[in-house]
Amino acid sequence: MNDISTYYGLLRRAHEIIRPERYLEIGVHEGHSLSFVQPGTRVVGVDPEPKVENPPDNTVIVPATSDAFFADPELVGLLGGPIDLAFVDGLHLHEQTLRDVANVERHSHPDGIIMIHDCLPIDAKTAARDRTTVVWSGDVWKVVVALRRHRPDLTVTTVDVEPTGLAIVSGLDPDNTILHDDYDAIVEELAGLEFDDLESVGRDEMLGVVPGTWDRVEPLLAS
Ligand SMILES: C[S@@+](CC[C@H](N)C(=O)[O-])C[C@H]1O[C@@H](n2cnc3c(N)ncnc32)[C@H](O)[C@@H]1O
Numbered sequence: 001m002n003d004i005s006t007y008y009g010l011l012r013r014a015h016e017i018i019r020p021e022r023y024l025e026i027g028v029h030e031g032h033s034l035s036f037v038q039p040g041t042r043v044v045g046v047d048p049e050p051k052v053e054n055p056p057d058n059t060v061i062v063p064a065t066s067d068a069f070f071a072d073p074e075l076v077g078l079l080g081g082p083i084d085l086a087f088v089d090g091l092h093l094h095e096q097t098l099r100d101v102a103n104v105e106r107h108s109h110p111d112g113i114i115m116i117h118d119c120l121p122i123d124a125k126t127a128a129r130d131r132t133t134v135v136w137s138g139d140v141w142k143v144v145v146a147l148r149r150h151r152p153d154l155t156v157t158t159v160d161v162e163p164t165g166l167a168i169v170s171g172l173d174p175d176n177t178i179l180h181d182d183y184d185a186i187v188e189e190l191a192g193l194e195f196d197d198l199e200s201v202g203r204d205e206m207l208g209v210v211p212g213t214w215d216r217v218e219p220l221l222a223s
Contacts, residue, residue: 115166
């Protein structure tokens with residue numbers, strides 16, 4: 001059993017346990033998180049500036065933004081069917097991540113799982129919308145707040161793994177249009193949130209935080 005105290009460890013374990021038929025990764029960079037995919041999984045990775053060298057045969061890298069990917073049925077068709085597991089790790093701004101999650105859900109299997117990186121920010125500087133630090137989570141955490149507020153039918157939990165947390169979303173409903181229909185209002189609402197609200201309101205309650213231990217994580221990965 002590998003360590004799940006980091007997001008890489010947790011992602012690796014998710015691949016080992018779920019063995020998804022189809023996996024979508026938004027934001028592949030050099031392919032480190034892609035390397036946890038197990039044999040038998042069909043993989044589509046999306047990134048406007050991918051730096052993945054020699055992807056394996058089961059992997060297609062689409063050099064595009066996530067918005068361009070979802071706007072093109074031919075590109076989405078590369079998945080070959082509904083997504084079983086997705087990892088959202090593209091542009092770290094709440095409005096983009098909300099769009100990514102809404103689009104992923106629309107193309108997911110109802111028993112699928114969406115993982116969102118960077119949902120447990122360290123401090124105001126690394127959570128700022130303008131990047132000035134090496135570790136940068138941006139304001140992705142706000143998407144967890146939105147999902148918990150506007151989609152109570154989903155199970156949305158933030159696992160406290162190094163360095164900046166990983167949210168796990170399940171109970172997906174590909175036919176639910178709330179995130180698409182109410183997108184503008186939700187983004188506006190999220191823009192009014194500040195990093196300090198996490199402390200004043202209570203970070204663990206706002207983000208549904210659980211420790212990165214197997215007894216807490218295993219039920220979240222069961223479909
Ligand atoms: C933090 S890196 C991903 C790291 C990778 N998932 C890993 O853990 O090894 C973020 C990536 O998102 C990509 N990106 C930026 N904007 C994007 C967008 N609109 N759609 C998809 N990917 C995007 C960047 O090019 C970058 O490679």
